[in-house]
Amino acid sequence: MIQHITDDLYQIGEHVQTEHGFEAVLTYVILNDGNPILIDCGSHIHRDSVMAQLNELLGEAIPEYLLLTHSELPHAGNIASVAEKWPNIKVIVSNVMLPYIEVLPVLPLKQITQVVPGTKIELKSRTVEFVDALLKDQPGSHWIHDSRTGTLFTGDGFGYMTDSAGSQTVINGSANEVSQTAFEVYHKIAFRFLRWIKPERIAEDLRKMFTKRNVQVIAPIHGNAITVNITGHLDRAIAALAAVNASYKK
Amino acid sequence: MTPQDTLKEAKVFGEGLERVAVRAITPNIFWLTHCLGDLAEEYYKEYFAVLPNAEDYAGDRIVDYPFSSFLIVDEKSLLIDTCGPKQKDAFLDAVQFCLDGRQLDYIWISHVELPHAGNTGSLKRIWPDAQVVTVAGGENYDLHGLENAMTAAPGDVIELGAHSVEMVDALFVDHGLSQWLFERKTGMMFTADWAHNLHEPAKCHCFKFLDEMLDTGYDAATHIEDIKVNAWYQFPWLAWCDADILCEAIDDLFEQYDVQILAPSHGNPIRKDFKTFIPAIRDGMRMAAEMPFSHVL
Numbered sequence A: 001m002i003q004h005i006t007d008d009l010y011q012i013g014e015h016v017q018t019e020h021g022f023e024a025v026l027t028y029v030i031l032n033d034g035n036p037i038l039i040d041c042g043s044h045i046h047r048d049s050v051m052a053q054l055n056e057l058l059g060e061a062i063p064e065y066l067l068l069t070h071s072e073l074p075h076a077g078n079i080a081s082v083a084e085k086w087p088n089i090k091v092i093v094s095n096v097m098l099p100y101i102e103v104l105p106v107l108p109l110k111q112i113t114q115v116v117p118g119t120k121i122e123l124k125s126r127t128v129e130f131v132d133a134l135l136k137d138q139p140g141s142h143w144i145h146d147s148r149t150g151t152l153f154t155g156d157g158f159g160y161m162t163d164s165a166g167s168q169t170v171i172n173g174s175a176n177e178v179s180q181t182a183f184e185v186y187h188k189i190a191f192r193f194l195r196w197i198k199p200e201r202i203a204e205d206l207r208k209m210f211t212k213r214n215v216q217v218i219a220p221i222h223g224n225a226i227t228v229n230i231t232g233h234l235d236r237a238i239a240a241l242a243a244v245n246a247s248y249k250k
Numbered sequence B: 001m002t003p004q005d006t007l008k009e010a011k012v013f014g015e016g017l018e019r020v021a022v023r024a025i026t027p028n029i030f031w032l033t034h035c036l037g038d039l040a041e042e043y044y045k046e047y048f049a050v051l052p053n054a055e056d057y058a059g060d061r062i063v064d065y066p067f068s069s070f071l072i073v074d075e076k077s078l079l080i081d082t083c084g085p086k087q088k089d090a091f092l093d094a095v096q097f098c099l100d101g102r103q104l105d106y107i108w109i110s111h112v113e114l115p116h117a118g119n120t121g122s123l124k125r126i127w128p129d130a131q132v133v134t135v136a137g138g139e140n141y142d143l144h145g146l147e148n149a150m151t152a153a154p155g156d157v158i159e160l161g162a163h164s165v166e167m168v169d170a171l172f173v174d175h176g177l178s179q180w181l182f183e184r185k186t187g188m189m190f191t192a193d194w195a196h197n198l199h200e201p202a203k204c205h206c207f208k209f210l211d212e213m214l215d216t217g218y219d220a221a222t223h224i225e226d227i228k229v230n231a232w233y234q235f236p237w238l239a240w241c242d243a244d245i246l247c248e249a250i251d252d253l254f255e256q257y258d259v260q261i262l263a264p265s266h267g268n269p270i271r272k273d274f275k276t277f278i279p280a281i282r283d284g285m286r287m288a289a290e291m292p293f294s295h296v297l
Protein backbone atom coordinates (compact mmCIF):
# COMPACT_ATOMS: atom_id res chain seq x y z
CA MET A 1 0.00 0.00 0.00
CA ILE A 2 1.35 3.46 -0.88
CA GLN A 3 1.20 5.80 2.11
CA HIS A 4 2.16 9.45 2.09
CA ILE A 5 4.27 10.35 5.13
CA THR A 6 5.24 13.99 4.70
CA ASP A 7 6.42 16.35 1.93
CA ASP A 8 7.89 14.13 -0.82
CA LEU A 9 8.35 11.04 1.37
CA TYR A 10 6.28 7.85 1.01
CA GLN A 11 6.25 4.38 2.48
CA ILE A 12 5.33 1.36 0.41
CA GLY A 13 5.58 -2.34 1.03
CA GLU A 14 3.97 -5.35 2.54
CA HIS A 15 3.78 -7.13 5.84
CA VAL A 16 4.19 -10.74 6.92
CA GLN A 17 2.68 -12.69 9.75
CA THR A 18 4.92 -13.84 12.60
CA GLU A 19 4.12 -15.59 15.85
CA HIS A 20 4.25 -12.16 17.53
CA GLY A 21 1.98 -10.28 15.13
CA PHE A 22 2.30 -8.56 11.78
CA GLU A 23 5.73 -7.39 10.73
CA ALA A 24 6.04 -4.66 8.13
CA VAL A 25 8.60 -5.01 5.37
CA LEU A 26 8.79 -1.51 3.96
CA THR A 27 10.58 0.49 1.32
CA TYR A 28 10.75 4.26 1.66
CA VAL A 29 10.59 6.44 -1.42
CA ILE A 30 11.69 10.07 -1.63
CA LEU A 31 10.47 11.64 -4.86
CA ASN A 32 13.22 14.29 -4.71
CA ASP A 33 12.02 16.59 -7.50
CA GLY A 34 12.10 13.94 -10.21
CA ASN A 35 15.25 12.12 -9.10
CA PRO A 36 13.76 9.57 -6.71
CA ILE A 37 15.67 7.86 -3.95
CA LEU A 38 14.74 4.42 -2.59
CA ILE A 39 15.63 3.41 0.96
CA ASP A 40 15.81 -0.39 0.92
CA CYS A 41 13.88 -2.25 -1.74
CA GLY A 42 11.80 -4.90 -0.07
CA SER A 43 11.74 -8.67 -0.01
CA HIS A 44 11.94 -11.00 -2.97
CA ILE A 45 8.73 -12.66 -1.74
CA HIS A 46 6.89 -9.35 -2.32
CA ARG A 47 8.50 -8.69 -5.69
CA ASP A 48 5.33 -8.24 -7.75
CA SER A 49 3.56 -6.08 -5.21
CA VAL A 50 6.57 -3.87 -4.48
CA MET A 51 7.35 -3.34 -8.16
CA ALA A 52 3.69 -2.48 -8.86
CA GLN A 53 3.68 0.06 -6.02
CA LEU A 54 6.95 1.58 -7.20
CA ASN A 55 5.63 1.89 -10.75
CA GLU A 56 2.47 3.56 -9.54
CA LEU A 57 4.28 6.01 -7.29
CA LEU A 58 7.19 6.84 -9.60
CA GLY A 59 5.42 6.92 -12.95
CA GLU A 60 8.10 7.60 -15.53
CA ALA A 61 10.67 8.88 -13.05
CA ILE A 62 13.81 6.75 -12.79
CA PRO A 63 15.24 6.29 -9.32
CA GLU A 64 18.82 7.47 -9.19
CA TYR A 65 19.83 5.95 -5.87
CA LEU A 66 19.04 2.91 -3.80
CA LEU A 67 20.31 3.48 -0.27
CA LEU A 68 20.51 0.21 1.62
CA THR A 69 20.31 0.33 5.41
CA HIS A 70 21.78 -3.18 5.08
CA SER A 71 21.69 -6.01 2.61
CA GLU A 72 19.76 -8.89 4.12
CA LEU A 73 16.95 -10.30 2.06
CA PRO A 74 14.00 -8.52 3.76
CA HIS A 75 15.76 -5.26 2.89
CA ALA A 76 17.42 -6.04 -0.42
CA GLY A 77 15.98 -9.34 -1.63
CA ASN A 78 14.06 -7.50 -4.33
CA ILE A 79 17.22 -5.92 -5.76
CA ALA A 80 17.16 -8.23 -8.80
CA SER A 81 13.86 -6.72 -10.00
CA VAL A 82 15.03 -3.19 -9.23
CA ALA A 83 18.29 -3.71 -11.13
CA GLU A 84 16.41 -5.26 -14.02
CA LYS A 85 14.01 -2.34 -14.32
CA TRP A 86 16.53 0.42 -13.60
CA PRO A 87 19.91 -1.03 -14.59
CA ASN A 88 21.81 2.20 -13.92
CA ILE A 89 20.65 2.64 -10.35
CA LYS A 90 23.45 3.54 -7.94
CA VAL A 91 23.53 1.64 -4.68
CA ILE A 92 25.06 2.98 -1.47
CA VAL A 93 25.96 0.67 1.43
CA SER A 94 27.97 0.79 4.63
CA ASN A 95 31.75 0.59 4.51
CA VAL A 96 31.67 -2.39 6.89
CA MET A 97 30.02 -4.48 4.22
CA LEU A 98 31.69 -6.69 1.64
CA PRO A 99 29.40 -6.13 -1.36
CA TYR A 100 30.77 -9.00 -3.43
CA ILE A 101 29.59 -11.46 -0.83
CA GLU A 102 26.84 -9.66 1.10
CA VAL A 103 24.74 -8.18 -1.71
CA LEU A 104 22.95 -10.49 -4.13
CA PRO A 105 25.21 -10.65 -7.22
CA VAL A 106 22.76 -9.05 -9.65
CA LEU A 107 24.41 -5.79 -10.63
CA PRO A 108 27.98 -4.69 -11.40
CA LEU A 109 30.05 -4.10 -8.25
CA LYS A 110 31.14 -0.73 -9.61
CA GLN A 111 27.55 0.48 -9.12
CA ILE A 112 27.81 -0.13 -5.38
CA THR A 113 29.49 2.60 -3.34
CA GLN A 114 30.53 2.15 0.28
CA VAL A 115 30.40 5.09 2.67
CA VAL A 116 31.77 5.61 6.17
CA PRO A 117 29.52 6.96 8.92
CA GLY A 118 29.50 10.74 8.78
CA THR A 119 29.40 10.87 4.98
CA LYS A 120 26.99 13.48 3.61
CA ILE A 121 25.80 13.68 0.04
CA GLU A 122 23.84 16.48 -1.60
CA LEU A 123 20.89 15.27 -3.64
CA LYS A 124 19.07 18.28 -5.12
CA SER A 125 17.21 20.05 -2.32
CA ARG A 126 18.45 17.81 0.47
CA THR A 127 21.48 16.53 2.30
CA VAL A 128 21.52 12.83 3.04
CA GLU A 129 23.79 11.82 5.90
CA PHE A 130 24.91 8.29 6.80
CA VAL A 131 25.37 7.62 10.50
CA ASP A 132 26.13 4.61 12.66
CA ALA A 133 23.20 2.25 13.09
CA LEU A 134 23.00 2.00 16.87
CA LEU A 135 20.47 -0.83 16.70
CA LYS A 136 21.54 -3.25 14.00
CA ASP A 137 22.06 -6.90 13.26
CA GLN A 138 24.27 -7.07 10.17
CA PRO A 139 27.53 -5.26 11.02
CA GLY A 140 27.48 -3.54 7.61
CA SER A 141 24.38 -1.48 8.43
CA HIS A 142 23.93 2.25 8.71
CA TRP A 143 21.15 4.68 9.48
CA ILE A 144 20.34 7.48 7.07
CA HIS A 145 19.16 11.00 7.81
CA ASP A 146 17.31 13.16 5.29
CA SER A 147 17.66 16.88 5.99
CA ARG A 148 14.61 18.07 4.05
CA THR A 149 12.00 15.95 5.80
CA GLY A 150 13.93 15.45 9.04
CA THR A 151 13.63 11.70 8.64
CA LEU A 152 15.90 9.18 10.32
CA PHE A 153 15.73 5.85 8.46
CA THR A 154 16.56 3.34 11.16
CA GLY A 155 16.69 0.01 9.34
CA ASP A 156 15.88 -2.68 11.88
CA GLY A 157 15.93 -0.18 14.77
CA PHE A 158 12.61 1.08 16.15
CA GLY A 159 10.76 -1.85 14.59
CA TYR A 160 7.54 -3.10 16.13
CA MET A 161 4.79 -5.59 15.38
CA THR A 162 1.22 -4.51 14.74
CA ASP A 163 -2.14 -6.15 14.51
CA SER A 164 -3.49 -6.61 11.00
CA ALA A 165 -5.51 -3.39 11.13
CA GLY A 166 -2.48 -1.29 11.96
CA SER A 167 -0.18 -3.13 9.63
CA GLN A 168 0.21 -0.18 7.30
CA THR A 169 -0.81 3.15 8.72
CA VAL A 170 1.58 6.03 9.26
CA ILE A 171 1.84 6.79 12.98
CA ASN A 172 0.66 10.37 12.92
CA GLY A 173 -1.73 10.83 15.81
CA SER A 174 -1.91 10.15 19.51
CA ALA A 175 -4.42 7.34 18.91
CA ASN A 176 -1.95 5.04 17.18
CA GLU A 177 1.34 5.78 18.95
CA VAL A 178 3.66 2.79 19.40
CA SER A 179 3.74 1.37 22.92
CA GLN A 180 6.80 0.39 24.91
CA THR A 181 5.60 -3.22 24.83
CA ALA A 182 5.39 -3.22 21.04
CA PHE A 183 8.99 -1.97 20.78
CA GLU A 184 10.03 -4.46 23.45
CA VAL A 185 8.66 -7.54 21.67
CA TYR A 186 10.40 -6.65 18.44
CA HIS A 187 13.75 -5.52 19.88
CA LYS A 188 14.01 -8.64 22.04
CA ILE A 189 13.88 -10.81 18.90
CA ALA A 190 16.03 -8.60 16.73
CA PHE A 191 18.87 -7.64 19.07
CA ARG A 192 20.10 -10.39 21.31
CA PHE A 193 23.10 -8.27 22.28
CA LEU A 194 20.75 -6.37 24.58
CA ARG A 195 21.39 -9.09 27.15
CA TRP A 196 24.98 -7.87 27.62
CA ILE A 197 24.66 -4.09 27.58
CA LYS A 198 24.30 -1.39 30.18
CA PRO A 199 20.99 0.16 29.08
CA GLU A 200 21.96 3.65 30.22
CA ARG A 201 24.95 3.62 27.85
CA ILE A 202 23.00 2.87 24.70
CA ALA A 203 20.31 5.32 25.85
CA GLU A 204 22.90 8.07 26.06
CA ASP A 205 24.08 7.44 22.49
CA LEU A 206 20.54 7.26 21.12
CA ARG A 207 19.66 10.54 22.79
CA LYS A 208 22.78 12.18 21.35
CA MET A 209 21.84 10.94 17.88
CA PHE A 210 18.40 12.51 18.16
CA THR A 211 19.61 15.73 19.78
CA LYS A 212 22.33 16.41 17.23
CA ARG A 213 20.03 16.50 14.24
CA ASN A 214 16.52 17.46 13.31
CA VAL A 215 14.39 14.33 13.65
CA GLN A 216 10.74 14.79 12.70
CA VAL A 217 10.14 11.28 11.39
CA ILE A 218 11.42 7.91 12.58
CA ALA A 219 11.30 5.53 9.63
CA PRO A 220 11.89 1.86 10.53
CA ILE A 221 11.66 -0.85 7.89
CA HIS A 222 9.74 -3.20 10.18
CA GLY A 223 7.11 -0.74 11.35
CA ASN A 224 5.28 2.23 9.93
CA ALA A 225 6.88 5.66 9.84
CA ILE A 226 6.37 7.62 13.06
CA THR A 227 5.68 11.33 12.61
CA VAL A 228 4.21 12.25 15.96
CA ASN A 229 5.68 12.68 19.46
CA ILE A 230 9.25 11.76 18.47
CA THR A 231 10.54 12.40 22.00
CA GLY A 232 7.88 10.15 23.48
CA HIS A 233 8.63 7.37 21.04
CA LEU A 234 12.36 7.67 21.71
CA ASP A 235 11.68 7.47 25.46
CA ARG A 236 9.52 4.39 25.00
CA ALA A 237 12.05 2.68 22.75
CA ILE A 238 14.78 3.37 25.31
CA ALA A 239 12.57 2.01 28.10
CA ALA A 240 11.94 -1.06 25.94
CA LEU A 241 15.68 -1.69 25.54
CA ALA A 242 16.12 -1.53 29.32
CA ALA A 243 13.19 -3.91 29.81
CA VAL A 244 14.65 -6.40 27.33
CA ASN A 245 17.99 -6.23 29.14
CA ALA A 246 16.27 -6.78 32.51
CA SER A 247 14.37 -9.78 31.14
CA TYR A 248 17.67 -11.70 30.86
CA LYS A 249 18.41 -11.21 34.55
CA LYS A 250 15.24 -12.84 35.84
CA MET B 1 41.63 -37.23 -4.65
CA THR B 2 39.25 -38.60 -2.00
CA PRO B 3 37.50 -36.43 0.59
CA GLN B 4 39.79 -37.86 3.28
CA ASP B 5 42.90 -36.79 1.35
CA THR B 6 41.97 -33.25 2.36
CA LEU B 7 43.04 -34.04 5.90
CA LYS B 8 46.51 -33.13 4.63
CA GLU B 9 45.93 -30.65 1.83
CA ALA B 10 43.09 -28.61 0.43
CA LYS B 11 41.07 -29.38 -2.66
CA VAL B 12 39.99 -26.12 -4.28
CA PHE B 13 36.91 -25.63 -6.44
CA GLY B 14 36.54 -22.53 -8.64
CA GLU B 15 38.78 -19.50 -8.39
CA GLY B 16 39.00 -15.86 -7.29
CA LEU B 17 35.80 -14.43 -5.85
CA GLU B 18 34.06 -17.74 -6.37
CA ARG B 19 36.55 -20.24 -5.01
CA VAL B 20 35.73 -22.70 -2.23
CA ALA B 21 38.23 -25.09 -0.67
CA VAL B 22 37.68 -28.29 1.28
CA ARG B 23 39.72 -29.53 4.23
CA ALA B 24 38.82 -32.54 6.34
CA ILE B 25 39.00 -31.73 10.05
CA THR B 26 38.35 -35.39 10.90
CA PRO B 27 37.66 -38.17 8.36
CA ASN B 28 33.93 -37.31 8.62
CA ILE B 29 33.83 -33.57 9.26
CA PHE B 30 34.74 -31.14 6.50
CA TRP B 31 35.60 -27.45 6.44
CA LEU B 32 34.29 -25.79 3.26
CA THR B 33 35.66 -22.31 3.01
CA HIS B 34 35.87 -19.30 0.75
CA CYS B 35 38.52 -16.62 1.10
CA LEU B 36 40.14 -14.21 -1.32
CA GLY B 37 43.81 -15.16 -1.24
CA ASP B 38 45.75 -12.84 -3.55
CA LEU B 39 42.71 -10.61 -3.98
CA ALA B 40 42.47 -9.91 -0.24
CA GLU B 41 44.65 -6.81 -0.35
CA GLU B 42 42.39 -5.11 -2.88
CA TYR B 43 39.10 -6.11 -1.29
CA TYR B 44 40.02 -5.40 2.32
CA LYS B 45 41.89 -2.15 1.67
CA GLU B 46 39.02 -0.02 2.96
CA TYR B 47 37.71 -2.55 5.42
CA PHE B 48 40.21 -2.00 8.22
CA ALA B 49 40.59 1.72 7.58
CA VAL B 50 38.22 2.73 10.38
CA LEU B 51 40.14 0.88 13.08
CA PRO B 52 41.80 2.98 15.77
CA ASN B 53 45.00 1.08 14.85
CA ALA B 54 44.41 1.02 11.08
CA GLU B 55 48.14 1.43 10.45
CA ASP B 56 48.74 -2.08 11.81
CA TYR B 57 46.69 -3.44 8.93
CA ALA B 58 48.11 -1.23 6.20
CA GLY B 59 51.69 -2.45 6.34
CA ASP B 60 53.23 -5.83 5.67
CA ARG B 61 50.47 -7.84 7.23
CA ILE B 62 47.89 -8.22 4.46
CA VAL B 63 45.05 -10.18 6.01
CA ASP B 64 42.27 -12.31 4.62
CA TYR B 65 38.93 -13.36 6.08
CA PRO B 66 37.17 -16.66 5.36
CA PHE B 67 33.48 -17.44 4.94
CA SER B 68 32.96 -21.04 5.93
CA SER B 69 30.57 -23.93 6.15
CA PHE B 70 31.08 -27.32 7.78
CA LEU B 71 29.72 -30.70 6.78
CA ILE B 72 29.31 -33.73 9.03
CA VAL B 73 28.96 -37.00 7.09
CA ASP B 74 27.61 -39.94 9.08
CA GLU B 75 24.55 -42.20 8.69
CA LYS B 76 22.84 -38.85 8.26
CA SER B 77 24.66 -35.81 6.95
CA LEU B 78 24.36 -32.27 8.26
CA LEU B 79 25.63 -29.10 6.67
CA ILE B 80 26.38 -26.15 8.94
CA ASP B 81 25.63 -22.97 6.94
CA THR B 82 25.84 -22.62 3.18
CA CYS B 83 28.45 -20.05 2.04
CA GLY B 84 27.13 -17.22 -0.16
CA PRO B 85 25.46 -16.97 -3.60
CA LYS B 86 28.64 -15.65 -5.23
CA GLN B 87 30.33 -18.98 -4.37
CA LYS B 88 27.30 -21.10 -5.30
CA ASP B 89 28.75 -23.28 -8.06
CA ALA B 90 32.04 -24.04 -6.35
CA PHE B 91 30.26 -24.59 -3.06
CA LEU B 92 27.77 -27.09 -4.50
CA ASP B 93 30.68 -28.96 -6.14
CA ALA B 94 32.51 -29.01 -2.82
CA VAL B 95 29.50 -30.37 -0.94
CA GLN B 96 29.01 -33.10 -3.53
CA PHE B 97 32.69 -34.01 -3.36
CA CYS B 98 32.51 -34.42 0.44
CA LEU B 99 29.23 -36.34 0.36
CA ASP B 100 30.77 -38.76 -2.15
CA GLY B 101 27.40 -39.96 -3.47
CA ARG B 102 25.43 -39.71 -0.23
CA GLN B 103 22.35 -37.58 0.39
CA LEU B 104 22.28 -34.32 2.28
CA ASP B 105 19.87 -34.76 5.19
CA TYR B 106 20.05 -31.49 7.15
CA ILE B 107 20.86 -27.91 6.24
CA TRP B 108 21.45 -26.29 9.62
CA ILE B 109 21.52 -22.48 9.57
CA SER B 110 23.26 -20.40 12.25
CA HIS B 111 21.61 -17.16 11.10
CA VAL B 112 19.99 -15.68 8.05
CA GLU B 113 22.69 -13.52 6.46
CA LEU B 114 23.63 -14.34 2.87
CA PRO B 115 27.16 -15.67 3.56
CA HIS B 116 25.63 -18.08 6.08
CA ALA B 117 22.37 -19.11 4.45
CA GLY B 118 22.35 -17.76 0.89
CA ASN B 119 22.70 -21.08 -0.96
CA THR B 120 19.88 -22.88 0.85
CA GLY B 121 17.56 -22.70 -2.16
CA SER B 122 20.24 -24.08 -4.49
CA LEU B 123 20.97 -26.94 -2.09
CA LYS B 124 17.26 -27.74 -1.84
CA ARG B 125 17.04 -27.99 -5.61
CA ILE B 126 19.66 -30.77 -5.52
CA TRP B 127 18.44 -32.42 -2.30
CA PRO B 128 14.72 -31.58 -2.02
CA ASP B 129 14.33 -33.80 1.04
CA ALA B 130 17.02 -32.02 3.06
CA GLN B 131 15.51 -30.53 6.22
CA VAL B 132 16.39 -26.90 6.89
CA VAL B 133 16.93 -26.20 10.61
CA THR B 134 16.77 -22.66 11.97
CA VAL B 135 16.53 -21.15 15.42
CA ALA B 136 13.11 -20.74 17.01
CA GLY B 137 11.93 -17.40 18.29
CA GLY B 138 9.67 -15.58 15.90
CA GLU B 139 11.40 -14.87 12.62
CA ASN B 140 9.44 -15.15 9.40
CA TYR B 141 11.92 -17.38 7.55
CA ASP B 142 10.15 -17.09 4.19
CA LEU B 143 11.56 -13.56 4.02
CA HIS B 144 15.04 -15.06 4.16
CA GLY B 145 14.52 -17.77 1.54
CA LEU B 146 14.27 -20.46 4.23
CA GLU B 147 10.77 -21.80 3.65
CA ASN B 148 9.55 -24.85 5.57
CA ALA B 149 12.36 -24.65 8.10
CA MET B 150 12.17 -26.77 11.23
CA THR B 151 12.99 -24.61 14.24
CA ALA B 152 15.24 -25.67 17.09
CA ALA B 153 16.12 -24.30 20.51
CA PRO B 154 19.22 -24.56 22.73
CA GLY B 155 19.54 -28.10 24.11
CA ASP B 156 17.78 -29.76 21.20
CA VAL B 157 19.81 -32.61 19.70
CA ILE B 158 19.92 -34.13 16.22
CA GLU B 159 21.31 -37.68 16.03
CA LEU B 160 23.37 -38.37 12.94
CA GLY B 161 24.74 -41.83 13.80
CA ALA B 162 28.04 -41.83 15.68
CA HIS B 163 27.86 -38.04 15.69
CA SER B 164 25.18 -35.97 17.34
CA VAL B 165 24.78 -32.22 17.41
CA GLU B 166 23.34 -30.08 20.17
CA MET B 167 21.96 -26.58 19.59
CA VAL B 168 23.84 -24.08 21.71
CA ASP B 169 22.69 -20.70 23.00
CA ALA B 170 24.70 -18.32 20.80
CA LEU B 171 26.35 -15.87 23.16
CA PHE B 172 27.88 -13.24 20.91
CA VAL B 173 25.89 -12.55 17.80
CA ASP B 174 25.00 -9.96 15.23
CA HIS B 175 21.56 -11.34 14.43
CA GLY B 176 19.10 -11.73 17.26
CA LEU B 177 18.05 -15.11 16.04
CA SER B 178 21.31 -17.02 15.85
CA GLN B 179 22.45 -20.40 17.09
CA TRP B 180 25.73 -22.19 17.72
CA LEU B 181 26.25 -25.94 17.50
CA PHE B 182 28.21 -28.53 19.51
CA GLU B 183 29.12 -31.93 18.06
CA ARG B 184 29.37 -34.35 20.95
CA LYS B 185 31.58 -37.12 19.54
CA THR B 186 34.45 -34.87 18.50
CA GLY B 187 33.85 -31.94 20.84
CA MET B 188 33.58 -29.55 17.90
CA MET B 189 32.00 -26.20 18.74
CA PHE B 190 30.71 -24.05 15.89
CA THR B 191 30.60 -20.42 17.01
CA ALA B 192 29.40 -18.68 13.83
CA ASP B 193 30.55 -15.03 13.95
CA TRP B 194 32.60 -15.28 17.15
CA ALA B 195 36.18 -16.15 18.09
CA HIS B 196 37.90 -15.95 14.76
CA ASN B 197 41.42 -15.06 13.74
CA LEU B 198 42.69 -13.47 10.52
CA HIS B 199 45.12 -15.12 8.15
CA GLU B 200 47.80 -14.04 5.70
CA PRO B 201 47.71 -15.34 2.11
CA ALA B 202 51.37 -14.35 1.70
CA LYS B 203 52.28 -16.86 4.41
CA CYS B 204 50.19 -19.57 2.70
CA HIS B 205 47.63 -19.47 5.53
CA CYS B 206 44.62 -19.90 3.22
CA PHE B 207 42.85 -23.22 3.94
CA LYS B 208 45.19 -24.00 6.85
CA PHE B 209 44.07 -24.94 10.32
CA LEU B 210 45.14 -22.49 12.95
CA ASP B 211 47.26 -25.15 14.62
CA GLU B 212 49.12 -25.51 11.29
CA MET B 213 49.62 -21.75 11.06
CA LEU B 214 51.68 -21.84 14.25
CA ASP B 215 54.53 -23.29 12.16
CA THR B 216 54.66 -20.11 10.09
CA GLY B 217 54.99 -17.74 12.98
CA TYR B 218 51.35 -17.18 13.92
CA ASP B 219 51.50 -16.60 17.68
CA ALA B 220 49.35 -15.93 20.71
CA ALA B 221 49.87 -12.17 20.58
CA THR B 222 48.59 -12.04 17.00
CA HIS B 223 45.71 -14.30 17.93
CA ILE B 224 44.59 -11.99 20.75
CA GLU B 225 44.86 -8.99 18.42
CA ASP B 226 42.78 -10.76 15.75
CA ILE B 227 40.06 -11.87 18.16
CA LYS B 228 39.91 -8.31 19.44
CA VAL B 229 39.70 -6.61 16.06
CA ASN B 230 37.13 -9.02 14.67
CA ALA B 231 34.90 -8.70 17.73
CA TRP B 232 35.20 -4.92 17.61
CA TYR B 233 34.10 -4.93 13.99
CA GLN B 234 31.46 -7.59 14.29
CA PHE B 235 29.91 -6.49 17.58
CA PRO B 236 29.81 -2.70 17.88
CA TRP B 237 27.44 -3.20 20.82
CA LEU B 238 30.55 -3.99 22.84
CA ALA B 239 30.70 -0.20 23.24
CA TRP B 240 27.91 -0.50 25.82
CA CYS B 241 29.17 -3.57 27.72
CA ASP B 242 31.29 -4.38 30.72
CA ALA B 243 34.06 -6.80 29.77
CA ASP B 244 33.78 -8.77 33.04
CA ILE B 245 30.30 -10.03 32.20
CA LEU B 246 31.47 -11.25 28.80
CA CYS B 247 34.48 -13.06 30.26
CA GLU B 248 32.27 -14.80 32.80
CA ALA B 249 30.01 -16.01 29.99
CA ILE B 250 33.03 -17.31 28.07
CA ASP B 251 34.26 -19.20 31.13
CA ASP B 252 30.81 -20.70 31.68
CA LEU B 253 30.61 -21.80 28.06
CA PHE B 254 33.89 -23.70 28.14
CA GLU B 255 33.01 -25.19 31.50
CA GLN B 256 29.69 -26.46 30.17
CA TYR B 257 31.08 -27.85 26.91
CA ASP B 258 34.27 -29.90 26.65
CA VAL B 259 35.42 -28.22 23.46
CA GLN B 260 38.20 -29.96 21.52
CA ILE B 261 37.78 -28.38 18.10
CA LEU B 262 36.79 -24.77 17.42
CA ALA B 263 34.96 -24.11 14.16
CA PRO B 264 34.15 -20.43 13.62
CA SER B 265 32.60 -19.13 10.38
CA HIS B 266 35.28 -16.57 9.70
CA GLY B 267 38.52 -18.00 11.04
CA ASN B 268 40.86 -20.93 10.66
CA PRO B 269 39.50 -23.87 12.68
CA ILE B 270 41.52 -25.12 15.61
CA ARG B 271 41.85 -28.93 15.69
CA LYS B 272 44.49 -29.47 18.33
CA ASP B 273 45.13 -28.35 21.89
CA PHE B 274 42.12 -26.09 21.80
CA LYS B 275 42.23 -25.43 25.54
CA THR B 276 45.54 -23.62 25.17
CA PHE B 277 43.83 -21.06 22.95
CA ILE B 278 41.05 -20.17 25.37
CA PRO B 279 43.03 -17.45 27.21
CA ALA B 280 43.72 -15.62 23.94
CA ILE B 281 40.07 -15.76 22.96
CA ARG B 282 39.00 -14.51 26.37
CA ASP B 283 41.60 -11.73 26.50
CA GLY B 284 40.83 -10.65 22.95
CA MET B 285 37.16 -10.30 23.79
CA ARG B 286 37.98 -8.30 26.91
CA MET B 287 40.24 -5.98 24.95
CA ALA B 288 37.59 -5.50 22.25
CA ALA B 289 35.10 -4.30 24.85
CA GLU B 290 37.71 -1.92 26.23
CA MET B 291 38.69 -0.49 22.83
CA PRO B 292 37.43 2.97 21.96
CA PHE B 293 34.31 3.09 19.82
CA SER B 294 33.73 6.18 17.77
CA HIS B 295 30.14 5.86 16.69
CA VAL B 296 29.05 8.73 14.49
CA LEU B 297 25.97 9.86 16.34
Ligand SMILES: [Fe+2]
Residues within 6 Å of the ligand: A070, A072, A137, A138, A156
Ligand atom coordinates in the same frame (compact mmCIF):
# COMPACT_ATOMS: atom_id res chain seq x y z
FE1 LIG C 1 18.45 -6.89 9.70
Ligand SMILES: [Fe+2]
Residues within 6 Å of the ligand: A074, A075, A155, A156, A221, A222
Ligand atom coordinates in the same frame (compact mmCIF):
# COMPACT_ATOMS: atom_id res chain seq x y z
FE1 LIG D 1 15.25 -6.41 8.95
Ligand SMILES: [Fe+2]
Residues within 6 Å of the ligand: B111, B113, B174, B175, B193
Ligand atom coordinates in the same frame (compact mmCIF):
# COMPACT_ATOMS: atom_id res chain seq x y z
FE1 LIG E 1 26.54 -12.59 11.03
Ligand SMILES: [Fe+2]
Residues within 6 Å of the ligand: B113, B115, B116, B192, B193, B265, B266
Ligand atom coordinates in the same frame (compact mmCIF):
# COMPACT_ATOMS: atom_id res chain seq x y z
FE1 LIG F 1 29.17 -14.05 9.51
Ligand SMILES: [Zn+2]
Residues within 6 Å of the ligand: B035, B036, B037, B064, B065, B066, B199, B201, B205, B206, B207
Ligand atom coordinates in the same frame (compact mmCIF):
# COMPACT_ATOMS: atom_id res chain seq x y z
ZN1 LIG G 1 42.63 -16.84 2.57
